[in-house]
Amino acid sequence: MRVDISLLPALAATFMLVFARIGAMVMLLPGFGEANIPVRVRLAIALALTLIILPLHRNDYQVSMTSIAPLLVLMIHEIIIGVVLGATARVTLSALAVAGSVIAQQLGLGFVTTIDPTQGQQGALIGNFLTMLGLALLFATDMHHLVIAALNESYKAFSPGELMSSGDVAALATRAFSTAFKIGVQLSAPFIVFGLVFNLGLGVLARLMPQMQVYFVGVPLSILGGFLILALVIATMMGTYLDYFGGVMHQLAPRS
Template sequence: MPDLQGLPIEASAFLLLFARVGAVLMLLPVFSEEAVPGRIRLMIAFGLTLGLWGLLSPYALPAAKDTTALPGLILVELATGLGLGALVRMMFLAMATAGSIVSLQIGLTSAIVADPAQGGQASVVSKLVGVAASVVCMGLLVHHLWIAALVRSYASFPIGGVPAAGDFSALAVATAGRSLALAVALSAPMIVYGIVFNVALGLAARLAPAIQIFFVAQPVNLLFGLALLATLLGAMLTGFAEAMTQWIQTGWG
C-alpha cells in the first residue's frame, strides 16, 4: 500500500502554488485574453503548476504544514500573483501606448475598435501593434521568460511572508515609468514625423490662407504616415521584444 500520510500536505502545497500561478495567468498577456476560454486558462494554470511542481514544491511544502494558516496563505498568494501579473501587463501595454501615439500623429485617433485588453476602446493602430506584439513575443519565446520570472518570484516573495506594500509600490511606479519611456522611444520617429508635417502644414496655411489646407493635407498625412509606420513596424516590434526581455530578466522576480 502506498504511504498516503503526506498527501494532504502535498495537496495543500499544490493549492498554494496554483493560487499564485493562476493569479498571474489571469493578467499575463496572451494567456489572459478574452479570446481564450476560461476553462482553457484554468487548464493551462493547472498544467503549468503541475509542470513546475518539481521546482517549486520546496517553497510550498514547509508553508503547507501549518493547516490553520492555509486560508490566509492562499489569499496572500492570490494577491501576490495578481500584483506580479499586473506588472507584466503594465509593461506590455507600452506597445499599445506607442500605437496610440502613432495614431495621434497620423490622424487615426477617431478610428477605434473594442479592445478588452485596454479596458474599453482603442485606436485601430494601437490594436494592430498590440496583437503584433503578442505574436512576436510568442514567436521569440518571450513567454518562457515570463514563466522563468514566475519561478524566481518565489525567492523574492516567499510563501508565508507578506510582501511589503512599499516593494510592490516601488515596482509598480518603476514599471509604469519604464513602460511610458519605452512607448515614447518606440514611437519617436513618428513623433518627429508629426512635428515636421504639422510645422510644414502651418507654414503652408500661412502662405495660402484661402486654401483649406487641412482637407488637402490629411490624405497625404495618412498616406505618408502609414507608409512610414509600415517601414518602422518591424524595428518597433523587435525593440519592444528586446526591451521586454531585458526588463523581465532584471526587473521582476
C-alpha cells in the same frame, strides 16, 4: 499491502498554494490571460504549469494541517504575489497601446477606434494592431519561455511565507508604469517628429495660400506619410519592444 495516504492532505494544500500564485499570474500574463481566451483554456494552462512547478518547490512550503487560518493567510499572500507579477508583465502591453495612441493622433486617426481583442474594449486602431503584432512576436520568438521561467524563478525572489514590503510593491508598480509610458513615447518618437514638422509646414502653407483648404489636403498626406514611416520603422519598433519585454521578465525574476 498498505498505502500511506497521510501525506495527501498536506500535498493537496501545497498544490492549492502553488496554484494560487501561478493561477493569479497566468490570468494576467500577456498572451495567456487575454480576454478572448476561454476561461477553461486559461485554467488548463495554469493547472499544467502548477503540475510542472510543484515538484520543484514543494519543500519551500511549510504546510501545517492543524489550523486553517495560517493556510488562508499563506494563500492570500501567494495570490497577491501572483497578481503583482502578472500585472507588472501585463503593463508591458500598455507600452504598445501608448505608442499606438500617439501615432494615431499624429496621423489624424485618433478618432478611428475598434474593439481591442486583448482587452475587450475600445482602442485606437493602430494601437490594437501593434498590440496584436507584439503578442504574435512574443510567441514567434519564444519570449513566452521567459514568462514560464519567471514563474519558476519567482520563488527565489518571493519565498513562500515571506511578507512583501508595501514600499517595494509601490516602487515596482511605479517603475513599471513609468517605464511602459517611456517606451511607448520612444516607440512613437519618429511620428511625433513627423507630426511636428508636417503641421508646421501646413501652417506655413496656410499663411502663404489662405484660399487653399489645408485640412482636406493635409489629412490624406499625413496618413500616407505616416504609413510610409510606419513601414520603414516597424521592425525597429518591435525589436525595441521585445528587448524591453525581455528586460522586464529578467527584472521580475533574476537568475542567480
